Amino acid sequence: MKALFLSADHFEDTELLVPYYRLKEAGVDVDIASMRPGKLTGKHGYEVEASKSFDEVKAEEYGLLVLPGGGAPAAVRKEPAALAIARAFFADGKPVAAICHGPQILISADLIKGRHATCYSSVSSELKDAGAVYEDREVVVDGNLVSARSPADLPAFLREMMKRVPA
Amino acid sequence: MKALFLSADHFEDTELLVPYYRLKEAGVDVDIASMRPGKLTGKHGYEVEASKSFDEVKAEEYGLLVLPGGGAPAAVRKEPAALAIARAFFADGKPVAAICHGPQILISADLIKGRHATCYSSVSSELKDAGAVYEDREVVVDGNLVSARSPADLPAFLREMMKRVPA
Numbered sequence: 001m002k003a004l005f006l007s008a009d010h011f012e013d014t015e016l017l018v019p020y021y022r023l024k025e026a027g028v029d030v031d032i033a034s035m036r037p038g039k040l041t042g043k044h045g046y047e048v049e050a051s052k053s054f055d056e057v058k059a060e061e062y063g064l065l066v067l068p069g070g071g072a073p074a075a076v077r078k079e080p081a082a083l084a085i086a087r088a089f090f091a092d093g094k095p096v097a098a099i100c101h102g103p104q105i106l107i108s109a110d111l112i113k114g115r116h117a118t119c120y121s122s123v124s125s126e127l128k129d130a131g132a133v134y135e136d137r138e139v140v141v142d143g144n145l146v147s148a149r150s151p152a153d154l155p156a157f158l159r160e161m162m163k164r165v166p167a
Numbered sequence: 168m169k170a171l172f173l174s175a176d177h178f179e180d181t182e183l184l185v186p187y188y189r190l191k192e193a194g195v196d197v198d199i200a201s202m203r204p205g206k207l208t209g210k211h212g213y214e215v216e217a218s219k220s221f222d223e224v225k226a227e228e229y230g231l232l233v234l235p236g237g238g239a240p241a242a243v244r245k246e247p248a249a250l251a252i253a254r255a256f257f258a259d260g261k262p263v264a265a266i267c268h269g270p271q272i273l274i275s276a277d278l279i280k281g282r283h284a285t286c287y288s289s290v291s292s293e294l295k296d297a298g299a300v301y302e303d304r305e306v307v308v309d310g311n312l313v314s315a316r317s318p319a320d321l322p323a324f325l326r327e328m329m330k331r332v333p334a
């Protein structure tokens with residue numbers, strides 16, 4: 001089982017790093033994809049390495065998709081190859097865990113209509129406009145989709161995300 | 168079961184926040200103690216709230232002690248009340264998880280002599296001078312003591328730390 005993160009510069013550091021280390025703790029291989037391979041820098045200055053571009057990703061190799069927040073999703077949502085990855089996960093019913101601004105990627109991929117979800121408060125309007133059933137709770141689970149609002153929700157987000165990782 | 172962190176300003180953000188969220192994920196109550204109650208700011212700008220001073224801590228209320236790194240341990244190690252907390256955990260054989268510069272607190276508390284341990288590379292000399300058996304590995308376990316070197320070791324550190332948390 002491998003997990004895939006979609007991100008870019010200006011990621012919210014803990015929203016990427018906490019799930020990343022949590023999955024590694026559980027022995028899960030993690031890849032980070034971005035516009036191009038190489039170093040990504042978070043809002044708080046942490047650096048991570050993207051191992052591949054969105055174009056290079058084979059979605060079928062992964063069992064979990066993680067969409068951290070921060071400023072990164074505003075850039076990622078403009079990338080057709082990133083949206084295609086998200087659509088492939090939904091088409092196969094595979095788990096997708098999105099936090100904070102992460103659901104913006106699902107909005108642009110037109111995957112959120114009719115789904116119960118949450119997100120960062122400032123994103124809630126566009127989430128509702130996209131047809132989602134917005135809920136102001138620490139974590140919302142709807143089928144394959146796990147969503148949370150902010151770093152303070154990470155414990156609940158991790159708990160639901162890890163239920164979807166095969167032991 | 169409750170866990171206690173000893174820290175101060177200039178903590179290494181991920182070394183505090185990643186174990187903190189991990190314990191909360193598992194339903195563990197976590198307190199952070201410092202010189203005085205109030206806001207602590209990490210090297211990367213994250214803020215956490217210390218709920219009590221070292222003086223106010225009753226070590227017998229806690230089942231796990233976590234010592235994150237960064238610049239904080241250099242200040243914490245000068246506080247006799249913090250050293251007394253560490254000694255109480257060792258006296259009762261309760262688990263202590265220290266990462267990076269965190270073991271400096273154990274050096275000042277005179278708790279490291281003869282113990283197998285690791286730490287941030289620049290701390291290794293004083294760890295050895297204090298009588299520890301230094302090992303350059305991602306995580307070292309010796310009885311109640313779990314130690315690791317740096318943020319990159321967090322997955323292994325969490326894995327061993329969580330084994331010592333009652334389910």
